[in-house]
Amino acid sequence: MKKSYKIEVDCANCANNMEEAAKKTPGVKDCSVSFMTLKMKVEFEDGADADAVMKQVRANCKKVEDDCEIFL
């Protein structure tokens, strides 16, 4: 299952860091963050609860980049 989320982040490298953080979150199979379109595309593992996983993703992203936001 793939979903796309709108994000807010200030710098390109921070976007890369968010991508890394999201990829490491359990339940996330793959993730791609586009700094240019400010979108995060997340592919979830089978059977993962997208909402719960995304809450964790957001928390992990906030850890690497305090200023970022993911609009769930």
Added chain:
Amino acid sequence: MNKKQKLLLWRIIAASVFFVPLYLISEGFVKTDLPSWGLVILFLIPYLLVGYDIVRKALLGIKNGQLFDENFLMTVATAGAIALGEYGEGVAVMLLYQIGELFQSCAVGKSRRSITELMDIRPDYANIEEDGVLTRVDPDEVETGSIIVVQPGEKVPLDGVVVEGTSSLNTSALTGESLPRPVEEGSDVLSGSINMSGILKIRTTAEFEESTASKIMDLVENAASRKSLSENFISKFARYYTPAVCCAALALAVLPPLFIMQTGTGAGHYGSTGSIWSDWILRACTLLVISCPCAVVISIPLSFFSGLGGASSHGILIKGSNYLETLSKVKIVAFDKTGTITKGNFAVTAVHRSPIDEKKLLEYAAHVEGFSSHPIAGSIREAYGKHIDRSRVSGLEEISGHGVTAKVDGVSVAIGNDKLMDRLSVSFEPCDEHVGTVLHVAVDGAYCGHIVVSDEIKETSAAAMEALKKAGVEKTVMLTGDAEPVAKKVAAEVGISEYRARLLPADKVSCVEDLLKECTGGRRLAFVGDGINDAPVLSRADVGIAMGALGSDAAIEAADVVLMDDDPMKIAKAIRISRKCLGIVKQNIVFALGVKLLCLLLAALGLANMWAAIIADVGVMILAVLNAIRCLFVKDL
């Protein structure tokens, strides 16, 4: 500028106002009786004013175990400088860093907006007429089959068919073609085009989500998330670069002073042990200033995004940065013939060797082909010109790559190529007079002559091949299911170097696989088709280019690059755009990394101070961003 940027701008201005007189005092241009501790406290005002968020984020980063983020590095570098008595430099670095951030954020925001605007064909509203009153509704809410009204100057919000009115449509947002397209009752219209003259009433044929405009927007928006090798390289690089520079800085701060004190080499330059330490720690701080990778990191996706945006404004939709990258390496281009090199407007040019009446033959043929969507079938139906009564046809069987058999009024009719006749063991006579697609007809198992259907070559096909050669394409190959003489004639006329004729759809895939084997040393193969029947080939090639794909879902799905109109000149243009974009990406990588490495070296040798480092850092970023935006300008390519 948004709120955040405005706030930053004010902070920068206010901090500068504080900073300048303080700097003049600290450098001795203005004499005061201020004690040095007083100066430090005064310097802290502009420092915290402009950099408080950086310091705050750095502290948060430490709490979260993010030691190598740029906020932390800037804080350490500037705090280090201030602690060593270089108040002016410390504050200036923070100030310039923030100026750079502000510029970057504005430039990126601006280009993000202008590119999205360029690609924005999403309609805002639809007009629905109820009891003679027009009401504006969200296009999302319009159901399929509703009647909508589009006034001059408005965007067509949903795909549909015109039920009333005539007008001309500007489809340039979809195709890049500036010539308006006339529409009248019964014409299909696509969402995203702009109504230029008359009022149109349109019966919608798709919901908003399924409409052309939405699909194109989706495609373009998703393009940025398919990252290119260069992007992946740079983000990987950034991941190692910063920690590496930090370690180098740490080593630089500790090892040389220890070495100097142990051996005494060069110790004569320094007045005291303290000054040895402060010199090298300052050098290390300078290194940290250069360790922020943002300049390099930002310019690469920005270049690709601009390239994708520029291409899409010319009717070339590229589904990802990775395809843009592959496109730039294309050296072999394989083409489908029908609909790609030729117009796909088949017309019956002759009926030969028919023992029965030609009209009767066409009648049979038209009925057998009455169900097919193939362009050749359409031309036969057109040549017949009368109503086709489908109830007369039974037992229809389509044999892929051969033809069709069916019973018409109980008489068995077979229509197809040589292979079909061989298969049915009907002896046929080859056509030696006309070049075109030859359809043999057998009625009740007996040969009944053939119908010759031929196609026109597109006006721009020959010029397109020339343009491809100029763009560095080494080989062009035409793949067709057609007979040898037709293929040969078309290939010669447009100047294609090779052709393969009489291919079944499956053969095209294996042909492309053979060609792929020739692609060595980073050369890539593109296949261009019209998206009908060639989806497997499109996906097998390194880059699948679907042409004239406006409104064809299958093609948009299967292809990597979608040309909205069917002009083959766009293929070369797409390649040129990709080359320009990749060229700029390379320039940016080399330039930004080159300057960074040079600064690192100079800083380590003590030849560059913090001023030089931060100016180089911000300067590189500004130049790289400006260079990246050049990717957007592809009009004259």
